Amino acid sequence: MTAQVSSKAGAHQSDLIAQDIDAYLQAHEHKSLLRFITCGSVDDGKSTLIGRLLYDSKMILDDQMAALEADSKRVGTQGGDIDFALLVDGLAAEREQGITIDVAYRFFSTDKRKFIVADTPGHEQYTRNMVTGASTADAAVILIDARRGVLTQTRRHSYLVSLLGIRHVILAINKMDLVGWSQETYDTILAEYRAFAAQIGITDFTAIPMSALKGDNITEHSDAAPWYDGPPLMALLETLPVEDDLQSRPFRMPVQWVNRPNLDFRGFSGLISTGVIKPGDRIKALPSGRESTVERIVTFNGDLDQAVAGQSVTLTLTTEIDISRGDVISIATSPPPVADQFEATLVWMDDEAMLPGRPYLLKIGTRTVGASITEPKYKVNVNTMEHLAAKRLELNEIGVCNLSLDAAIAFDPYAENRDLGGFILIDRISNRTVAAGMLHFALRRSQNVHWQALDVDKAARAALKGQRGRVVWLTGLSGSGKSTIANLVEKKLHANGRHTYLLDGDNVRHGLNKDLGFTDEDRVENIRRVAEVSKLMVDAGLIVLVSFISPFRAERRLARDLQAQGDFVEVYIDTPLDVAEARDVKGLYKKARAGQLKNFTGIDSPYEAPEAPEIRIDTTKTSPTEAAEQITAWLEGELDYSI
Amino acid sequence: MAVAALASKPGISPATLTHLQRLEAESIHIFREVVAECENPVMLYSVGKDSAVMLRLAQKAFFPGKLPFPLLHVDTTWKFQAMYEMRARMAAELGADLLVYQNPEALERGINPFDHGSLHTDMWKTEGLKQALDKYGFDAAFGGGRRDEEKSRAKERVLSFRSAQHRWDPKNQRPELWRLYNTRKATGENFRAFPISNWTELDIWQYIHLENIPIVPLYFSQVRPVVERDGMLIMVDDDRMPLRDGETPMMKSVRFRTLGCYPLTGAVESTAATLPAIIQEMLLTTTSERQGRAIDHDQAASMEKKKQEGYF
Numbered sequence: 001m002t003a004q005v006s007s008k009a010g011a012h013q014s015d016l017i018a019q020d021i022d023a024y025l026q027a028h029e030h031k032s033l034l035r036f037i038t039c040g041s042v043d044d045g046k047s048t049l050i051g052r053l054l055y056d057s058k059m060i061l062d063d064q065m066a067a068l069e070a071d072s073k074r075v076g077t078q079g080g081d082i083d084f085a086l087l088v089d090g091l092a093a094e095r096e097q098g099i100t101i102d103v104a105y106r107f108f109s110t111d112k113r114k115f116i117v118a119d120t121p122g123h124e125q126y127t128r129n130m131v132t133g134a135s136t137a138d139a140a141v142i143l144i145d146a147r148r149g150v151l152t153q154t155r156r157h158s159y160l161v162s163l164l165g166i167r168h169v170i171l172a173i174n175k176m177d178l179v180g181w182s183q184e185t186y187d188t189i190l191a192e193y194r195a196f197a198a199q200i201g202i203t204d205f206t207a208i209p210m211s212a213l214k215g216d217n218i219t220e221h222s223d224a225a226p227w228y229d230g231p232p233l234m235a236l237l238e239t240l241p242v243e244d245d246l247q248s249r250p251f252r253m254p255v256q257w258v259n260r261p262n263l264d265f266r267g268f269s270g271l272i273s274t275g276v277i278k279p280g281d282r283i284k285a286l287p288s289g290r291e292s293t294v295e296r297i298v299t300f301n302g303d304l305d306q307a308v309a310g311q312s313v314t315l316t317l318t319t320e321i322d323i324s325r326g327d328v329i330s331i332a333t334s335p336p337p338v339a340d341q342f343e344a345t346l347v348w349m350d351d352e353a354m355l356p357g358r359p360y361l362l363k364i365g366t367r368t369v370g371a372s373i374t375e376p377k378y379k380v381n382v383n384t385m386e387h388l389a390a391k392r393l394e395l396n397e398i399g400v401c402n403l404s405l406d407a408a409i410a411f412d413p414y415a416e417n418r419d420l421g422g423f424i425l426i427d428r429i430s431n432r433t434v435a436a437g438m439l440h441f442a443l444r445r446s447q448n449v450h451w452q453a454l455d456v457d458k459a460a461r462a463a464l465k466g467q468r469g470r471v472v473w474l475t476g477l478s479g480s481g482k483s484t485i486a487n488l489v490e491k492k493l494h495a496n497g498r499h500t501y502l503l504d505g506d507n508v509r510h511g512l513n514k515d516l517g518f519t520d521e522d523r524v525e526n527i528r529r530v531a532e533v534s535k536l537m538v539d540a541g542l543i544v545l546v547s548f549i550s551p552f553r554a555e556r557r558l559a560r561d562l563q564a565q566g567d568f569v570e571v572y573i574d575t576p577l578d579v580a581e582a583r584d585v586k587g588l589y590k591k592a593r594a595g596q597l598k599n600f601t602g603i604d605s606p607y608e609a610p611e612a613p614e615i616r617i618d619t620t621k622t623s624p625t626e627a628a629e630q631i632t633a634w635l636e637g638e639l640d641y642s643i
Numbered sequence: 644m645a646v647a648a649l650a651s652k653p654g655i656s657p658a659t660l661t662h663l664q665r666l667e668a669e670s671i672h673i674f675r676e677v678v679a680e681c682e683n684p685v686m687l688y689s690v691g692k693d694s695a696v697m698l699r700l701a702q703k704a705f706f707p708g709k710l711p712f713p714l715l716h717v718d719t720t721w722k723f724q725a726m727y728e729m730r731a732r733m734a735a736e737l738g739a740d741l742l743v744y745q746n747p748e749a750l751e752r753g754i755n756p757f758d759h760g761s762l763h764t765d766m767w768k769t770e771g772l773k774q775a776l777d778k779y780g781f782d783a784a785f786g787g788g789r790r791d792e793e794k795s796r797a798k799e800r801v802l803s804f805r806s807a808q809h810r811w812d813p814k815n816q817r818p819e820l821w822r823l824y825n826t827r828k829a830t831g832e833n834f835r836a837f838p839i840s841n842w843t844e845l846d847i848w849q850y851i852h853l854e855n856i857p858i859v860p861l862y863f864s865q866v867r868p869v870v871e872r873d874g875m876l877i878m879v880d881d882d883r884m885p886l887r888d889g890e891t892p893m894m895k896s897v898r899f900r901t902l903g904c905y906p907l908t909g910a911v912e913s914t915a916a917t918l919p920a921i922i923q924e925m926l927l928t929t930t931s932e933r934q935g936r937a938i939d940h941d942q943a944a945s946m947e948k949k950k951q952e953g954y955f
Contacts, residue, residue: 021923028845029853033662102818104797105790107843114662116841119797128818135820242659256675261708269704271672271822300703310660312671314706325679349818363823366679422821431827433817 016111027111034242037118037133037166039157040143045174049143049212050106050119051084056219056234057108057115084213103133112238127382127396128349130160131436135422138242139168141233146179146209150192155200156382158193162200163345163398163438165415168240169197169205172233176225177211183227200385208233246309250334251275251283252412252420254365255327259314267298267314268323270366273419275331277315278306282332285323286410291332292317326367328410328420336420339442340408341561345400346373348393350427350434354401355392356554360434362405364423370406371425374561375554377401377528389524393435402443402561414438443562461541465499469538471563472635475550475610476573477602478588479580481619481627485573486547488628489635496636498543503530505548518599524555531559538567543635551607571631572613577602579620663850666842667700672822673801673838674704674785678711680826681783684836687772688714688741690726690733691902693787693839695858696847698733700838701785713740715784717775719767720745721756721904723880729859744775756906757885763904773809782833783826791843801840807831848925852918861899862921864913868892875909900925 016024040046071083106117118133120126134140140161144154161169171193179185186209197205208217209225210233216222217232231239252273259267277283281294297304298314307313315329323329330336348354354373362371376399379390393399414421425435462469472489474482483504490502509516513529516522527550534544550556560568580602581589592600599605610616615634617627660668678684686701688694701710716730734741746754749766756763776784790796802824805811817825828834839847851858869876870890877884878899879892884906886892897910898921915924 017923017926021919024926025849025852025919025922029661029663029849031662032659033665102798102800105841106797107791107841109662109843109845114843114846132818132820136822256672257679257705259705259708265707267707269675271668298707300706308660310665310668312668312675312704361827363825366676418821422823424820424823424825426825426827431825431829432815433820433825436818436820 028109031109031112031114032242033114033116034139034237034240035116035118035137036139036141036168036237037120037130037137037161038141038143039120039130039161040153040172040174044143044145045212046119046143048084049141049172049174049218050117052212052215052218053115053117053234054106054108055084056215057110102129110234110238115237126156127160127347127398130157131164131347131349134160134164134166135418135436137164137166139170139237139240140166141170141172143172143174144189144193146173146175146185146189149189150196152383154193155196155385158197158202159200159380159382159385162202163347165418165438169202170233170236171205171207172212173207173209174212176209177214177216181209181224183225186225186228206230206236208236246274247276249274249309249417250336251277251281251329251331252336252417253277253313253315253329254367254419255323255325255329256366257325258323265316266320267316268329269312269314270329271312272307272309273365274309274417276306276308277313277331279303283315283317283329284332284335285321286328286330286335287338287408288322288327289335289338290321290323292319292321294318326365328365330410336410336412336417337442338408338410340405341443342403342405342411343377343400343440343443344403344423344437345398345414345440346376346393346425347436348395348397348399348434349436350432351395352427352430352434353392353394354435356401357557359428361426361428362403362423362437363426364409364411364421364439365419367409368426369409372404373425374402374404374558375524400440402558403437404561411439411442413440458539458541461539463541465541467498467541467543468567469541469543470567470569470635471534471538471544471546471559472569472571472631473546473548473550473556473559474571474573475548475556475613477575477577477580477607478549478600479583479585480573480575481624482547482549482573484624485617485627485631486545488624489631490545492628492632493543493635496632499541500543500545501537502545502547503534505530523552524558527555527559531562534559535562538563549601549607551601551605553608553610556610569615569635570610570613571615571617572610573617573619573627574609575619577607663846663853666839666846667703667850669822669841670697670700670838671704673824673836674701676824677783677785677802677826677836678705680824683779683781684712684783684785685715685742685776685779685781686710686712686785687787688716688730688733689787689902690716690722690730690859691787692847692851692858692862693789695733695856696842696850697785697787697839698737699850699854699856702737710737710739712785713742713779715742715744715775715779715781717768717771718743718745719763719771719904720750721763721767721883721906723859723861723878723902723905723908725859725861726902729857733857742775742779744771744778746771746774755883756904763907767904776809776833782828784833784835786835786837787839788835788837789842789844789847790840799837799840801837802826803835803837804828805833805835807833809833844925845922848918848922852922859902861902864896864898864916864920866894866896867910869895869897869910876912877908878905878910880905 038046038050104119106119108115118137120129120133142157173186173189190207208230209228210217216224219232219234221232252275253270255268255270257269259269277294279294279296282291283294284291295316295318297307298316356375357372360371362369376390376393378387379393379397379399381388382398390399412420421439423437424433427434474486476482486502490500493500508530513526516526530546534546537544584590588597591597592603601607615631705711746766754763754766790799800816800819804816868879870879870892876897895912896914898913898915899908899910902908913924915921
């Protein structure tokens with residue numbers, strides 16, 4: 001019964017197995033491994049495709065085949081013909097039982113490769129599941145139903161594939177038999193997808209017209225599409241490069257385990273993430289920055305002359321330096337940066353929404369540290385790729401946030417290294433894995449650890465000015481006296497020979513921020529821009545005075561997070577509402593009370609007073625001049641001009 | 644020879660790792676992660692071929708150190724004699740701390756596969772495992788489960804969390820991303836870890852072949868006394884096996900594709916007496932591995948149920 005669908009590739013292998021098992025074994029011991037994910041809904045023929053791959057690579061045995069035939073007749077959707085989807089479906093019942101299925105893994109092999117397919121079922125949890133499956137994939141097969149073309153879900157799948165940094169994308173334009181193998185249809189879909197893919201950063205992909213159901217362009221080039229001269233799917237999967245580029249990158253190995261069986265042996269065990277290592281190579285341990293030289297690469301099968309990305313090894317060093325689990329060993333000439341604050345993309349995976357400021361645990365590589373997250377800068381609509389304002393992230397939502405860690409870690413941007421840039425967040429109470437994240441970049445360099453001083457850096461610029469750059473952030477109600485005080489402080493600092501700049505809320509809104517209104521999103525953006533500008537100015541060595549109402553703690557936190565520790569001085573100009581309102585220098589309170597001004601801080605929009613400002617000025621007891629003196633004295637006393 | 648094949652050869656520029664090298668590295672990584680992050684891990688040692696590979700991988704993970712955890716054999720007293728011999732041999736060769744646990748209640752009641760049906764597995768294995776884990780307070784147990792074994796295991800995670808009562812809560816399992824395993828748990832909770840999740844049966848055999856790993860001789864064909872019962876060839880391994888009317892042990896050349904309690908494990912007729920011959924036979928065979936186990940012959944969902952109860 002299998003005659004008409006029997007795979008030629010499978011038959012060929014069987015001959016070799018039967019005639020020369022030793023030759024077969026030798027060949028198969030040198031197979032490589034490709035992990036890929038299939039993306040698409042049931043309607044696109046995803047299950048059929050996986051079933052077909054299993055079948056064509058002869059992974060279906062007689063008892064399974066008999067069951068498949070019986071099931072195909074009973075519940076199949078192919079009118080009694082073999083329904084390949086039944087080979088991999090069967091998750092429906094499990095869903096009914098409430099079993100969480102993120103990803104099902106299937107295995108097949110050809111004479112060139114072993115394959116692990118991550119199959120991600122389910123619509124409701126699609127983002128979470130697909131991200132999980134994609135995290136370990138070398139390649140992605142994105143299915144499109146030729147009758148329906150590029151759909152919203154195609155865009156969503158592609159975005160997630162791009163987000164997870166999968167390098168090889170295969171566009172399987174399936175069900176071509178149902179559109180009469182029309183090249184025009186194929187070309188139209190291809191053009192549309194190409195335009196979209198470029199927008200989300202997928203620059204390279206391979207499209208294949210196919211029919212998973214009929215087996216066209218799966219293992220053999222199909223005669224149905226003479227106009228297609230590319231490889232069938234299996235041939236493509238067999239030849240995609242795997243992880244080879246990892247070896248050309250700088251050596252990195254997160255330390256899993258310090259192997260110390262006796263006093264004479266001290267080895268550092270881990271899985272090499274990138275690069276190549278040899279005895280005699282100079283290495284650096286991070287975050288400590290201490291250096292040593294590799295003495296031996298120890299394995300059960302004997303010492304190695306070199307080890308490469310993807311191998312689990314144990315290194316011994318020529319000198320005894322302090323390295324523990326969680327550290328990263330890197331090649332000394334090209335170490336990863338170390339930092340404790342980052343911008344990252346988060347994929348929220350828990351029923352309980354992400355809470356900004358809540359302490360989570362972050363596991364990256366072999367390191368686990370405490371972490372808190374700021375409010376999302378934005379979240380992404382995975383269907384349209386639009387950026388939306390968000391206060392939190394719900395299950396299956398994706399957003400960009402800042403992270404602040406309890407300790408500095410060695411890292412690489414996720415785009416360069418999955419192991420040193422991909423992390424999970426763990427809830428401290430429930431111990432659940434609540435999010436997956438991808439580091440973009442550090443918000444600042446850690447204070448204590450410098451890898452390589454830039455020739456002219458922040459400290460150098462500040463030193464030339466004989467000062468330390470800082471942000472003095474004055475917050476308080478409208479009419480509290482911020483601008484008056486800030487102006488006086490700048491005059492005093494200027495008189496003292498300090499290099500300063502004053503960013504005033506109103507003034508900035510006339511220029512840089514004149515496109516912004518007073519909605520919540522715009523307020524956040526207003527502060528973000530001012531915070532970024534002040535960061536540049538601090539980097540230039542200036543003392544920056546910022547006079548902004550900045551009513552929300554989260555926004556001030558955001559501004560603080562951008563600066564190095566100690567570089568942000570929050571000054572709370574504490575004026576009670578009734579006093580400010582009584583002064584009403586600009587007549588704004590009157591307007592707000594009359595309902596002519598919406599979202600006015602203190603009236604119909606809250607002011608969240610700082611909890612721990614560096615300086616607090618009570619303007620009911622302190623005159624503006626006294627206040628300016630206090631602030632200046634604090635700054636001059638604090639500033640360490642010796643740096 | 645076999646040893647050199649897996650190691651990088653000197654002077655050769657880096658090449659793509661083979662699938663077995665990548666699987667090996669992944670398994671070693673899982674062993675190390677669990678040991679580094681758990682307080683009291685154990686490896687469940689069942690003496691079969693998967694256990695043999697697991698043992699080798701564990702040795703590799705901690706070489707030149709000894710295994711940093713004991714081996715636990717949850718015994719039913721009904722394993723093949725050859726398995727008990729192999730167990731003793733491996734423990735001695737590795738200098739491993741071997742714990743053998745037999746459910747005292749099952750022992751006292753004389754639970755056996757002939758008279759007690761599924762109660763045999765429930766009491767000796769499922770209950771026995773729970774009792775052993777509780778007795779020693781293990782918080783992590785390595786097992787040899789593979790995702791290719793059957794459809795319901797395809798979605799199984801590498802770390803499988805259990806409540807303090809050893810219940811597997813399907814709704815409370817954690818997503819596993821990249822190479823990151825979340826091993827955090829509350830006091831009393833524990834988990835099973837499956838370092839060879841991504842290996843297939845063929846991978847296991849190839850690795851045994853390449854690495855020259857000792858396995859129980861029952862995997863190789865030999866003339867053995869068997870009776871045909873309920874469609875399976877059952878080996879008469881000792882005189883505790885009651886023969887039914889008309890049953891006389893026949894001498895047949897057979898081998899076993901999986902090993903368990905001898906009265907529950909079906910042999911296959913075969914002449915494959917070497918590893919390549921076994922692999923050859925396996926590749927050309929037309930039935931799946933688990934068909935030889937009586938335990939799975941009920942319904943497909945039975946494994947799921949067993950897992951919820953703590954067996955795996």
